[in-house]
Amino acid sequence: MRVNREKVISFLLVLPSIAAVGIFIYAFILWSVRVSLSQWKGLLPDYTFVGLANYIGLFNDPRFQIDIRNQAIFTVLFMIGCLIVGLALAILLDQNLKGESFFRSVYLFPMAISYIVTGVVWRWLMNPAQGSRLSGLNLLFDQMGLDFLVNRWHTTPYWGIAFIALPAVWQMSGYIMALYLSGLRSIPQELREAARVDGANEIQIYRHIILPMISPVTLSAIIILGHISLKVFDLILAVAGKQLQLDVPAIYMWQTTFDGYFFGRGAAIGILLLISVAVLVIPYLRWNLKTEESL
Amino acid sequence: MKVKKFTAMDILRQTIIMAVLIVMLFPIYWMIVTSLKPTNLILMNPPVFTFKPTLEHYIYAFEQANFALYIRNTLLAAIFSTIIVVVAGSLASYGFARYNVGGGNLMFFILTTRMMPAIAVVLPFFVIFRTAGNSAIGQFFHLGMDRIGTLVVCYTIFNLPFAIWLMHSFFQDIPVELEDSARLDGYSRIKVFFKVVLPLAAPGIAVTAIFCLLFSWNEYLFASILTRDMAKTITVGVGDFWTQRGILWGPLSAAATVCVMPMIAFALLLQKWIVRGLTFGAVRG
Numbered sequence: 001m002r003v004n005r006e007k008v009i010s011f012l013l014v015l016p017s018i019a020a021v022g023i024f025i026y027a028f029i030l031w032s033v034r035v036s037l038s039q040w041k042g043l044l045p046d047y048t049f050v051g052l053a054n055y056i057g058l059f060n061d062p063r064f065q066i067d068i069r070n071q072a073i074f075t076v077l078f079m080i081g082c083l084i085v086g087l088a089l090a091i092l093l094d095q096n097l098k099g100e101s102f103f104r105s106v107y108l109f110p111m112a113i114s115y116i117v118t119g120v121v122w123r124w125l126m127n128p129a130q131g132s133r134l135s136g137l138n139l140l141f142d143q144m145g146l147d148f149l150v151n152r153w154h155t156t157p158y159w160g161i162a163f164i165a166l167p168a169v170w171q172m173s174g175y176i177m178a179l180y181l182s183g184l185r186s187i188p189q190e191l192r193e194a195a196r197v198d199g200a201n202e203i204q205i206y207r208h209i210i211l212p213m214i215s216p217v218t219l220s221a222i223i224i225l226g227h228i229s230l231k232v233f234d235l236i237l238a239v240a241g242k243q244l245q246l247d248v249p250a251i252y253m254w255q256t257t258f259d260g261y262f263f264g265r266g267a268a269i270g271i272l273l274l275i276s277v278a279v280l281v282i283p284y285l286r287w288n289l290k291t292e293e294s295l
Numbered sequence: 296m297k298v299k300k301f302t303a304m305d306i307l308r309q310t311i312i313m314a315v316l317i318v319m320l321f322p323i324y325w326m327i328v329t330s331l332k333p334t335n336l337i338l339m340n341p342p343v344f345t346f347k348p349t350l351e352h353y354i355y356a357f358e359q360a361n362f363a364l365y366i367r368n369t370l371l372a373a374i375f376s377t378i379i380v381v382v383a384g385s386l387a388s389y390g391f392a393r394y395n396v397g398g399g400n401l402m403f404f405i406l407t408t409r410m411m412p413a414i415a416v417v418l419p420f421f422v423i424f425r426t427a428g429n430s431a432i433g434q435f436f437h438l439g440m441d442r443i444g445t446l447v448v449c450y451t452i453f454n455l456p457f458a459i460w461l462m463h464s465f466f467q468d469i470p471v472e473l474e475d476s477a478r479l480d481g482y483s484r485i486k487v488f489f490k491v492v493l494p495l496a497a498p499g500i501a502v503t504a505i506f507c508l509l510f511s512w513n514e515y516l517f518a519s520i521l522t523r524d525m526a527k528t529i530t531v532g533v534g535d536f537w538t539q540r541g542i543l544w545g546p547l548s549a550a551a552t553v554c555v556m557p558m559i560a561f562a563l564l565l566q567k568w569i570v571r572g573l574t575f576g577a578v579r580g
Contacts, residue, residue, distance in 0.1 A: 006394065007394075009484065010390045010393070010394035010396045011390075011396055013386045013387060013389060013390030013394075013396070014386070014387040014390040014391060014396045014397070014401060016383045016386070016387070017383050017384065017386075017387035017405060017455055017459060018387075018401060018404065018405065020383065020451070020452060020455060021404070021405050021408055021452070021455065021456065022404075024416075024420075024448070024452040025408045025411065025416060025452065026404075026408075028416040028419040028420070029415060029416055031418075031419045032415060032416055032418055032419060035418060035419075045422075089315065092308060092311060092312055093312075095308070097308075097312070101566075103312060103316065104566075104570075105562075105563055105566045106316055106319055106320065107315065107316075107319055108562070108566070108569075108570070109319070109559055109562055109563060110319060110323075111562070111573075112509060112513075112555075112558040112559055112561065112562035113323075113513070113555050113558065113559070114512070114513030114514075114515065114530050114554060114555070114558075115513070115515065116513075116515055116530045116533050116534070116551075116554070117326075117530075117533065117551045117554050117555045118322075120326070120533060120537075120547055120548070120551045121322040121323065121325065121326045121551065122322065123542075124325065124326075124329070124544070125322060125325070132340070133340070134340065135338070135340060135342075139340065139341065139342070143341070170318070170319070170322070174319070175573060178570050178573055179573070182570070223410070224410075227410040227412065230412045230414075231412060231413075231414075231516075233414075233516075234515040234516065234519075234530075237534075238533075238534075238537075241537070250412075250414050253414055254414075254519075254520075257417075257418060257421075258421070258520055263418060263422075266418055267418050269414075270412075270414050270415040270416070270417070270418060271415060273412050273414055273415055274411065274412060274415035277410060277411065277412050278407075278411075281407070281410045281411075282407060285403070285406060285407055285409075285410075286403070289399065289402070289403060289406070
C-alpha cells in the first residue's frame with residue numbers, strides 16, 4: 001500500500017499542537033488525578049496510594065463546604081447579573097441609536113482589564129468602613145441621602161460573597177452584551193416588520209419573536225460565564241485578600257498546595273473543579289461542533 | 296406617515312445609557328485620579344477632585360517595586376507565547392480546516408480543553424518546573440521557577456486551544472477553489488500556504504494574536520505560583536502594595552493604571568476585530 005503523502009503532511013501540521021495539548025493538559029490531568037489519590041504532603045513526592053481519602057476528607061471538611069456554598073452563590077448571582085444587564089444593554093443599543101458604536105466600546109472595555117485591577121479598584125469602591133471613615137460608594141450613598149444603601153459590602157456576615165459578584169458583573173456584562181447584540185443583528189429585519197404589520201407592539205415582538213430566537217446565545221453565555229466564574233479567585237484576592245469568609249475552592253487549592261504543600265488534597269480540589277467544568281462544557285462543545293459542521 | 300415623537304421612552308433610554316456609561320467609566324477614572332493625587336489627599340473625606348497632579352506614585356512604583364522589570368517580563372512572556380501559539384495554531388487549524396485531520400476527533404481532543412480550569416493542572420506544572428530549572432535544557436530555555444521561559448510554556452499551552460478554535464473558522468472561510476487554481480498554476484503546496492492562504496487568513500490571525508497578548512498580559516494564576524522576583528509579571532507586581540504596612544493606595548493605583556492602560560488602548564483601537572473574536576461561535580440564527 002502506498003502511503004498517502006497528503007495524509008502525512010496534514011498530520012504533521014497538527015502534530016505539534018496535539019503533542020502540546022496531549023502532554024501538558026491530558027497527561028498532566030492524569031498526573032493530577034494520581035496525586036489526588038496519594039498521601040503526598042510536604043516537599044518530597046510521596047505517591048503512596050490512599051484511594052479516595054483526599055476526596056472524602058474534603059467533603060467532610062467544613063472549609064470546603066463553605067467554599068462550595070460561596071462558589072455556588074457567586075456563580076448564580078454572577079450569571080443572572082451578567083445575563084440581565086447584558087441583554088438589557090444589547091436591547092437598548094439595538095434601536096438605531098446615535099453613537100451606538102461608542103457606547104458599545106465603552107461598555108465592552110472593562111473586559112480587557114485583568115481581574116486583579118478590577119479587584120483593586122472595587123476594593124476602594126466597596127470600602128466597608130463605617131461612621132466617620134465612610135468612603136467609596138458608601139460615602140456617595142450617604143451624601144446623596146441614600147443612607148439605607150450604606151452597607152458593609154463583602155464583609156457582610158454570611159452573604160459577603162454575594163458582593164464579589166458586583167465587580168464581576170461590572171467586568172463581564174459588556175461581553176454578554178456583545179454576544180446578544182450580534183445575536184440580535186442576525187435576526188432579519190423583515191421578521192420584525194412582518195410582526196409590526198400584524199399589529200404586534202415592540203414588547204410583544206421581543207417577548208415572542210426575538211427572545212426565543214436568541215436563546216442559543218443565552219446557552220453559550222451561560223457556559224462561558226460558568227467557566228469564568230471558577231476563575232474568579234484572583235478577583236477575590238484583590239478585593240479582600242485570603243479570608244475564610246470569602247473562600248472558594250480555587251483559593252483553598254492555592255493555599256493548601258503552595259502555602260501548605262498538601263499536594264494530595266490540592267490535586268483533589270483541582271480535579272473536582274475540572275469535573276464540574278467538564279460536566280457543563282463537554283456536552284455543549286459537542287453540540288457546538290456538530291452544529292458547526294452542519295452549517 | 297407618522298412623525299417620530301420624542302417620547303418619555305426615549306428620555307428614559309438615554310438616561311439609562313448615560314448612567315451605565317458613568318458606571319463603566321467611573322471606577323477606572325477614580326483609579327487614575329488616585330494615582331495622580333498627593334498621598335495626603337488620597338484618603339481625604341470628603342474626597343477632593345481638584346489638586347495638583349503628581350507623578351510620585353509612579354516614580355515610587357518604578358523605583359521601589361521594580362515595575363520596569365515586571366513590564367519587561369510580562370511583555371516577553373506575552374510576545375513569545377503569542378508567536379508560538381500563532382505559528383503552531385495556524386498550522387493546526389489549517390490542517391483541521393482543509394484536510395479534516397482525524398475526522399473531527401482530534402479537533403475535539405484539543406477544543407475540549409479550551410474552557411478547562413487551569414487550576415486543575417497547575418500542580419504538575421509546579422512540580423515539573425521546580426526540577427526543570429536545574430537541568431541543562433531548563434537552563435538553556437530559561438525554564439524553572441521564577442524564569443520567563445516557564446511562563447511562555449504555560450501561556451502557550453493555555454492559549455493554544457482557544458487560538459485553534461478561533462483561527463479554524465477563518466481558514467474555513469477561504470475557498471478551496473482558490474488554492475486549487477493556485478496549485479494548477481504550478482504553485483507548490485508550501486507556496487500555496489504562504490502566498491495564497493496566509494494573506495487571506497491574516498486578519499483572523501491578527502485577531503487571535505490580539506487575544507493571546509491580552510490573556511497573557513492579564514494572567515495571574517500561573518504567574519503567582521511560578522514566579523517570585525526575577526520573572527514576576529505585572530499582575531503579580533500590583534500585589535506588592537497591599538500587604539504588610541496596609542494598602543499603599545497611591546502606588547497601588549499607579550501600578551494598576553500601568554497594568555491596565557496598554558490593554559484598554561489596545562482594546563479600543565482594535566474593537567471591531569475583538570468583537571468578532573468574542574462573539575464568534577456563540578451566535579447562530
